[in-house]
Amino acid sequence: xxxxxxxxxxxxxxxxxxxxxxxxxxxxxxxxxxxxxxxxxxxxxxxxxxxxxxxxxxxxxxxxxxxxxxxxxxxxxxxxxxxxxxxxxxxxxxxxxxxxxxxxxxxxxxxxxxxxxxxxxxxxxxxxxxxxxxxxxxxxxxxxxxxxxx
Amino acid sequence: xxxxxxxxxxxxxxxxxxxxxxxxxxxxxxxxxxxxxxxxxxxxxxxxxxxxxxxxxxxxxxxxxxxxxxxxxxxxxxxxxxxxxxxxxxxxxxxxxxxxxxxxxxxxxxxxxxxxxxxxxxxxxxxxxxxxxxxxxxxxxxxxxxxxxxxxxxxxxxxxxxxxxxxxxxxxxxxxxxxxxxxxxxxxxxxxxxxxxxxxxxxxxxxxxxxxxxxxxxxxxxxxxxxxxxxxxxxxxxxxxxxxxxxxxxxxxxxxxxxxxxxxxxxxx
Numbered sequence: 001x002x003x004x005x006x007x008x009x010x011x012x013x014x015x016x017x018x019x020x021x022x023x024x025x026x027x028x029x030x031x032x033x034x035x036x037x038x039x040x041x042x043x044x045x046x047x048x049x050x051x052x053x054x055x056x057x058x059x060x061x062x063x064x065x066x067x068x069x070x071x072x073x074x075x076x077x078x079x080x081x082x083x084x085x086x087x088x089x090x091x092x093x094x095x096x097x098x099x100x101x102x103x104x105x106x107x108x109x110x111x112x113x114x115x116x117x118x119x120x121x122x123x124x125x126x127x128x129x130x131x132x133x134x135x136x137x138x139x140x141x142x143x144x145x146x147x148x149x150x
Numbered sequence: 151x152x153x154x155x156x157x158x159x160x161x162x163x164x165x166x167x168x169x170x171x172x173x174x175x176x177x178x179x180x181x182x183x184x185x186x187x188x189x190x191x192x193x194x195x196x197x198x199x200x201x202x203x204x205x206x207x208x209x210x211x212x213x214x215x216x217x218x219x220x221x222x223x224x225x226x227x228x229x230x231x232x233x234x235x236x237x238x239x240x241x242x243x244x245x246x247x248x249x250x251x252x253x254x255x256x257x258x259x260x261x262x263x264x265x266x267x268x269x270x271x272x273x274x275x276x277x278x279x280x281x282x283x284x285x286x287x288x289x290x291x292x293x294x295x296x297x298x299x300x301x302x303x304x305x306x307x308x309x310x311x312x313x314x315x316x317x318x319x320x321x322x323x324x325x326x327x328x329x330x331x332x333x334x335x336x337x338x339x340x341x342x343x344x345x346x347x348x349x350x351x352x353x354x355x356x357x358x359x360x361x362x363x364x365x366x367x368x369x370x371x372x373x374x375x376x377x378x379x380x381x382x383x384x385x386x387x388x389x390x391x392x393x394x395x396x397x398x399x400x401x402x403x404x405x406x407x408x409x410x411x412x413x414x415x416x417x418x419x
Contacts, residue, residue: 036311049294050310051317058299 001037005030010045020048020056024063032068032111061115069104069111071149074128078117085139086125090114092139093127096146110149157225158207172216172227173201183229184238184258186245186329187280188217193289198280199241200258204228213237235262243267245278252276252330275347277332279305283324291374293319295352307333309351318344318352320368340365359392366392 009026013019023042028034034057043050057063075081075090090112094100097110104111120126123135127145134145152167159176166175171194176183187198196218203216207226213234216227228234242259247269249255255278259265284307287296295318299308309315320342325335333351336343342354356365357372372390379385 049288049317051294051297054310055297055299059301 001035001041002031003041006038006041006045010042015046020046020053021060024053024057028063032070032072033064033066036065061113067104067108069108071110071129072113073110074113074115074118075101076116076118076120076124076126076128077114078121078124080117080121080124081126084124084136088139089125089127089137089142092142093146096142110146155221155223155225157221157223157227159227160229166221168221170221172203172205172214172219172221172225175221176203176216176227176229181229183216184262185217186254186258186278187282189282189286189327191290192282192285192327194218195281195285198245198278200238202234202237202241204231204234238262239264244269247271248273249276249278249330249332250274252278252332254330275332276330277307277347278330279307280329281307282327282329283307283333286323286327287318291319291321291323293317293321293374295319296324307346308349312349314350315352319370319374320344320352320354321371321374324351337365342368357390359395360389361391361395361398364392364394366390 006027009023009030012026013023023046024034027038027042031038039053039057040050042048043053057065073093075086075093077086077090090101093112097105097112099105099110099112101112101114115128118126118128118133120133120135123133125137127134127137129145129149134141137145152169154165155168156163156165157172157175158164159172159179159181162179164175164179166178173183173185173188173194183203184200185198186200187196188194188201194217196215199215201216202213203219205212205214205219205225205227208222208224216229239262242255242262242264244267245255246252246259246264246267248271250267250270251274259267281298284296284298287293295309295315296307297310298305299312300306309318322335322342322344325331325333325344333344333346336345337356340356340358342356344351344353354368354370357367357369358365367390376386
């Protein structure tokens with residue numbers, strides 16, 4: 001268990017109600033998932049019951065209890081992206097990395113998720129890798145885009 | 151004395167104290183409104199939607215959930231209009247889609263005129279997602295052993311990380327408040343098991359009664375009662391004595407030693 005990291009994250013937040021989601025975001029960003037032991041530690045420190053934390057994690061797609069790859073690929077399948085052929089982009093990425101949606105590559109370099117609207121409909125079909133948004137992605141471009149992260 | 155407000159329920163003019171819900175006011179007047187998620191001992195949450203009523207007068211004419219709608223001066227409430235009956239039947243049908251064999255739900259369905267449900271899910275978990283168990287565990291017991299997970303159709307109650315709960319004290323309140331019996335509690339030999347349709351929530355070894363030797367309650371539960379009795383009344387539980395033995399004559403002079411008055415499981419520990 002990585003207590004110093006968690007303590008550092010907790011230290012950034014004042015001890016007031018309503019900071020849990022922010023804390024969980026930081027932990028998720030650091031570990032690329034939410035490890036159970038760390039969550040139990042956060043529960044103890046913040047005095048928020050673990051059941052409530054678990055409930056919140058299950059509610060939001062952003063949080064994951066399974067380890068995710070270093071580079072998180074999110075393919076938008078919202079209405080606009082769907083109409084513009086996001087499924088084909090998803091298939092292309094899936095084929096390129098040889099993983100299905102919701103999975104990570106064996107070397108933990110990439111993980112693939114489908115997301116609903118990310119609010120970038122004018123860029124449809126859109127793909128988000130880490131913080132970077134790629135617009136009007138065609139299945140052909142997939143290899144070039146992924147190369148940047150190899 | 152709370153301020154009283156005047157309102158009308160099904161054409162009858164009544165008075166109710168401020169802060170009371172429409173459902174409570176209606177119940178007091180003997181008006182039947184079907185409910186599933188409502189429980190006297192719990193904070194209302196308005197999840198099952200069965201208690202819908204039509205309001206007008208001092209509020210905009212609309213369908214409201216009576217268990218969370220407070221009474222208001224000049225409120226006009228109708229509980230059995232055609233619109234309400236139609237909506238209520240649909241809600242029951244939707245609930246039946248998932249719990250087609252729940253006796254309690256079928257009884258309510260019969261009472262509200264629902265013969266069959268148009269919805270089929272192929273599932274049968276009896277749980278109507280009312281959240282009584284989660285609320286009792288959180289607000290009354292303070293154990294926080296149960297929680298909601300997932301969203302929409304996949305929503306269900308479970309424990310943290312969906313394993314046997316460390317936080318459950320084995321009081322069985324969740325099973326007791328469950329309107330459809332989806333959570334069950336079972337004592338077999340000296341073991342207590344609390345489980346739902348797909349998961350064992352917690353297991354406990356039962357402590358034996360010092361008088362009759364019958365295993366009757368988990369240690370965590372007794373400890374919690376002890377703690378509460380000490381904090382609130384300054385009482386200390388000396389021996390573990392089961393409710394039946396407490397009721398017996400020889401223990402009458404010292405009932406203060408144990409909070410198990412009245413027998414059965416105390417609802418609020």
